[in-house]
Amino acid sequence: MSLKIEDPAVLRAAMVAALRDEGLITSDRVAAAMNTVPRQAFAPGEPLARVYETHTTLAPKIGADGRQTSVVSASHIQAIQLEQAAIEPGMNVLEVGSGGYNAALLTELVGPGGSVTTVDIDADIVARARSGLRTAGYDRVNVVLADAEYGAPAFAPFDRIIATVGAFDIPPAWLDQLTAPGRIVVPLRFAAITRLIAFDRTLDSPVLTASNYRLGSFVAMQGAGAASEQMVAISPDIALRLDPQSTATFHVSALRRALHGTAIERWSGTPFDMPDELELFLLSSGVDVPMLHAAQRAVDQGVVNRTVRLGTPAIIRGGSLAYRIKRENGEMVSGYETGVVAHGPDAELVADELLGLIREWAGHHYRRGAARISYHPGTADASNVTGWHATKRHGSLAVSWS
Known part of the structure; x- marks a missing residue:
């Protein structure tokens, strides 16, 4: 018979052990911080077992449009960001997007000689963060109500800036307030996807270079830095997602006809593995490659493959399109093979184009961090x-x- 565990310390230790097992916590200092801060103080009313699940967001705030405007991120995402940030004792750190818990973790990492500032545009979230930090004993965090597009100049310069909201760009104020050398960890939106990127600034160049990047999903930034991606509806259940700055145009009626016509399948002979890496390669190698999204109804009706449900890159040429799929194949190292579905009068051509990119990635860039x-x-x-x-x-x- 299993026992219901109500001891937060036991649950914290189990959370940290699970994150270590997943390879998401790799340093003793991050493990110690996450083993110390009482996560339940920042999600009052949530069941303890839920608070310490590794892949669960907490305390969501819902906006007028029904979308989440703020959450306490899942602990696995926070572990990734803390490891990416490589925070040292004595550093001055800015957090963009408050919740309280992450600021407490940062306070543990910078130690008594460091400083943490957290900024948020939402007065309710700021009040909740202050309350949680006070309850947990982290009163020395600077909690600022402001538009984070402009940073927190009163507490700058910062050795690290960590954004816990999805940003469409890196504001000039962040760079003005960042030391050199310094690091920004930001969930950056581009090509209609998000990648959690650790950018380094050096003394000899204004260009930021990524030391590493990871997959991640975040609530979008509000205020002056807000932006909305373009959604091009092909049908009520199927759409293309593009960057706000994209000038690509599409023959919508022709694509709608193509999707409801006969499709072809082609197989690459390469593993379906690390789909997020392949996704990034396709989006940054093709010309005007959008993300193709579909509602479950379109999948159930057989209009599109289930891989489209969460979004997948699509090659579109006129009234024809192709996107990647997978099937079981025991000869592949991953147990699955990457393939292509194509629709439209030039289905063979777009299928070949996409297969060529898939094989190029598999032959030359089939690894993490390429x-x-x-x-x-x-x-x-x-x-x-x-x-x-x-x-x-x-x-x-x-x-x-x-």
Whole structure:
């Protein structure tokens, strides 16, 4: 008979052990911080067992449109960010997006000689963060009600800036308030996806280079830094998602006809593995590659494969399109093989184009961390930025492959 555990210390230890087993906590200092801070203080009313689950968000706030505007991130995401940040004792750290718990973890990492500032645009969230920090005994955190697009200049400069909200760009104020050398850990939106990127600034260049990146999903930034991706509806249940800055156009009626016509399948002979890495490669290698999304009803009706439910890159040429799928294949190292579904009058051509990219990735970049990501601040003309790039409000993001 299993016993219901009500001891937070026991649950914390189990959470940390699970995160270590998953390879998400890799340092003793992050483990010690997560073993110390009482997570339940920042999610009052939540069941203790839920509070210490590793992949569960807590204390959501829902906006007028029904979407979440704030959550306490799942502990596995917080562990990833803390490891990416590589915080040392004595550092001055800015957190963008409050919740309280993460600021407490940061306080443990910087120690008595360091300082932590957390900023949020929502007065309710700021009040909740202050209350949780006070309850947990972390009164020395600077909790600021402000638009984080402008940082927290009164407490700058910062050795680390950690954003816990999805950002569409890196605001100039963050760079103005970041030391050199310094690091920004940010869930950056580009190519209609999010990657949690650790960007390093050096003394000799304004360009930020990524030391590592991970998959992650975050509530979008509000205020002056807010942006909305473009959604191009193909049907009530199927749409294309693109960056706000994209100027791509699509033959919607032709694509709708194509999706309801006969499809072809082609198989690559390469493993279906690390789909997030392949996704990033496809989006940063093709021309105007959008993300194809579908509601469950379109899957149930057989209009699209189930892989489209959560979004997948699509090659679109005129009234034809292709996207990747998978099937079981015991000869593949992953147990699955990557394939392609294509629709439309040029289905063979778009299928071949997508298969070529899939095989290129499998042959040359089939590993974690193969992308080289850099951010070029203040680059109005991105023509001198090599490789694939996306021009943003305050700079350009570039992706190339090693």
